[in-house]
Amino acid sequence: MAAMNNVSDLKPFKSMWKVRVxxxxxxxxxxxxxxxxxxxxxxxxxxxxxxxTVKKDEVGQFVHVLQQGQTKVLFLLKFFLFY
Incomplete structure (x- = not known):
């Protein structure tokens, strides 16, 4: 299992992240x-x-499992940096 990353560790050149947020x-x-x-x-x-952001094609999959105030472990396959 991948080690837990911090938000400050996230970089756009790596393709697999595990963060608890x-x-x-x-x-x-x-x-x-x-x-x-x-x-x-x-x-x-x-x-x-x-x-x-959860994109429109995936909203139906996540709308019932994401709630404000929850703590989740997220597995991110892509990370995009916008300025």
Missing amino acids: KIIRLWKQYSTASGETIEMVFVDFRGDKIHG
Whole structure:
């Protein structure tokens, strides 16, 4: 099993991450360009925060398992850096 990473460790050049985070903010968003998405703000145990998105094609799979205030271990296959 992969070691746990911190939010501050995340880099876009690596393709597999395992992070334990709390969902501190969660909302659904709709736009004509991207459809319905689930938007979240996560925080790790060190207090580092990061934004995450569930794309429209996967909303149905995750809408009932993600709740604000929950702590989750996430396995991330891709990480994109936006400025």
